[in-house]
Amino acid sequence: MKKQTNSLSRQMPRMTRQRQVILEELGKVKSHPTADEIYRKVRRRLPRISLGTVYRNLEILSDCGSISKLDLAGRQRRFDGDLTPHYHVRCVQCERVEDVRAEPHTELEKSLTDATGYRIIGHRLEFIGICPRCQKRSHATGRRAAACG
Amino acid sequence: MKKQTNSLSRQMPRMTRQRQVILEELGKVKSHPTADEIYRKVRRRLPRISLGTVYRNLEILSDCGSISKLDLAGRQRRFDGDLTPHYHVRCVQCERVEDVRAEPHTELEKSLTDATGYRIIGHRLEFIGICPRCQKRSHATGRRAAACG
């Protein structure tokens, strides 16, 4: 048993001020902030909060289904207050992550069980691109090329 | 300028013994090993090699296009000796990553530029499932549910 075993949803426990503020701040943004970004936002209202508390509460809120913990590429975990299923675009230059509204392409999963032997339970589709802001900033700068992991 | 600026491919520099062995070991496997897994393999042939050397050379080999650095979900970076474009399946239980042979669904990218304002340069499609081995191991154990980041 390597981890604590709260695999699936738990009851929402006591709603503390810290928890409340984290939830509110996450609800305010359309972006998909990292724990650290949330920490910085929340600290404006609760200057004594610690980063550990932010991590713990994001974990708890995610476990009880109030927010979702994104499992995207990239070093840092990101969190999302929007629980409806959707895809994401990531800007290769500034690392910004935004939503893509599109109906899930469940048909992609169809033939895979046969092809791979895996029991397929989902998929993750992430687009890679350059956001409008970065397109403007770097006209001739010409950065990196595509990725298709 | 936050990083060294070897953005796009560089010339393949001197092929050292260490570099050679790393490349060979990566070519031998069909899996997508982490730097540490490669380190353990390579160390059987070059016991004095350091993990830093493995990281540095994986970076170099990836920069000059000899291997590809995968940008998948999950904490650890993975590397792939197979340069042909393909998708991946990840087992939620054992974290194994395997190939999915399928023609790239470039049609997914079509309408996105209009919808998002991003200049789309690629996409990443990752399937999530339970590998045959883990399916056997855990019949009634019933672990985690789907993810769709």
Add this chain to the structure above:
DNA sequence: GGCACTATCAGGAATAATTCTTATTATGAA
């Protein structure tokens, strides 16, 4: 209100993956 019980907190230490630094060694050209 006072008390026990527990969840949560802040702060900081611990861990894991990766990158960087430094002194040393190998390589190849002149």
Add this chain to the structure above:
DNA sequence: TTCATAATAAGAATTATTCCTGATAGTGCC
């Protein structure tokens, strides 16, 4: 061989995250 340069091993530093500890605060019961 000599020299300049590139690459190495080892370990320190960094980054993101998790864990630990002692203090604090909320809750129900008297």
